[in-house]
Amino acid sequence: MTAPDLLHLTRSCAKWMGGALLVATLLGCTPADAAPKLRVSGLVGLAPGDSLTYTLRWTAAARATGYLVRLSASGTNGTWSATGFQSGAVPLPASGPTNGLSLQFTAIATPWDSATFTATVESVDAIGPTGKTSSVSWKVKRRAGPPGPVTVDSSLIITGLMIQPHSLTVAPNTLSEPLCPFIRFANGAVAIGTGDRDLCAPHLAGFAAELARVSPAQQALADSICITWEAPDGGTVEYEPCSGVGVRPELLWRVALR
Numbered sequence: 001m002t003a004p005d006l007l008h009l010t011r012s013c014a015k016w017m018g019g020a021l022l023v024a025t026l027l028g029c030t031p032a033d034a035a036p037k038l039r040v041s042g043l044v045g046l047a048p049g050d051s052l053t054y055t056l057r058w059t060a061a062a063r064a065t066g067y068l069v070r071l072s073a074s075g076t077n078g079t080w081s082a083t084g085f086q087s088g089a090v091p092l093p094a095s096g097p098t099n100g101l102s103l104q105f106t107a108i109a110t111p112w113d114s115a116t117f118t119a120t121v122e123s124v125d126a127i128g129p130t131g132k133t134s135s136v137s138w139k140v141k142r143r144a145g146p147p148g149p150v151t152v153d154s155s156l157i158i159t160g161l162m163i164q165p166h167s168l169t170v171a172p173n174t175l176s177e178p179l180c181p182f183i184r185f186a187n188g189a190v191a192i193g194t195g196d197r198d199l200c201a202p203h204l205a206g207f208a209a210e211l212a213r214v215s216p217a218q219q220a221l222a223d224s225i226c227i228t229w230e231a232p233d234g235g236t237v238e239y240e241p242c243s244g245v246g247v248r249p250e251l252l253w254r255v256a257l258r
Contacts, residue, residue: 053106054117058134060101061123068122068129069103070095075139078112097124114141156221157186161193164203179229182207183222189213191222 056069072093073080081089084105085096092107107117120135162182180200181193190210192200204211214222 050110050112051106051108052140053104055102055104056119056121056136057102058121061132063125064123064130065126066097066099066124067101068095068097068124070120070122071105071107072118073107073109074116074118076109076112076115078109078115080107080109080112080115082107112142113144114139116140155185155187155189155215155218158183158221158225159186160184161227162190164200164206181227183225184210185214185218187213189215189218191219193222193225193227 058067061067069085070093071082071085080092082092082094082105083089084103085094089108107115109115116137116139118135118137120133122133123130160183162184164180164182178199180203182203183191183193185191188210190207191214192204192207192211
C-alpha cells in the first residue's frame, strides 16, 4: 500500500468496518495525523514593487519534529528568487527546513506581471521526511499603472522667420552680401535655417541664448524647411536650391528682396 493510500485510509477510517479498525489502530485515526492545514497571508494581487513578502502558517502534525517547506513559481514572465529559505536570494523552486509552524519569505522578480505560487509543507519526524504534505497555490497579477501627467509640447510650432540683416544695401563693386534666415519656435528657441553658417557668424551672437535652446528635433525641422529667394525689382539672388533627403517641399517660403 502506497503512502497516498495510507493517508486516504487515515482520513476515511471512520467510514470503514472490520479491517478499518486495524488501520485505525496502526495509524492512529486522529485529526492530528492528517497533513497540516496550510494558510497563506500577505499581499495577494496588485503589488507596488518587484518583491512580494508572504507568511505561511500551518497547524502542527502529530509527532512531527519539523517541517520541510518548498516553494515554486509557474505561469509567470519573470525569473523568481526568494529569501527566507536560506541566506541570500535563491532561485525558485526552493526548499528548506523549519522547526516552527510558520515561515516568512520574500519572492523577488524583475520584471513580472503575473505568477502562480505553490507552497508545500511536509512533516518530518525522527526518521526523516514522511511524505505527508499539505499544499496551497495562489495567483498574483500586477497590472500596468496609470500614465504620468500629460504635457503638451508645442516646441515644434514655427512662429516666425527672421532675416538678418533686416535691411541690406549692396555697395558698388561689392560682389555679394549674405542673408541669414533664423526660424523662431513657439518656445522662444531660434534655429538657423538653410544658409552658410560661417557667413552668418556675425549675426549668431544676437541669438546666442535662443540658439542654445534649440532641440535636435527643432534643428531637424529647420533643416528640412525649403527657403527660396527672389529679387522682383531687379538684381540677382544666388542660393543653392533645396535638394536632398529630408527636404519638405510643402514647407516653402519665398522671401522677396526689394
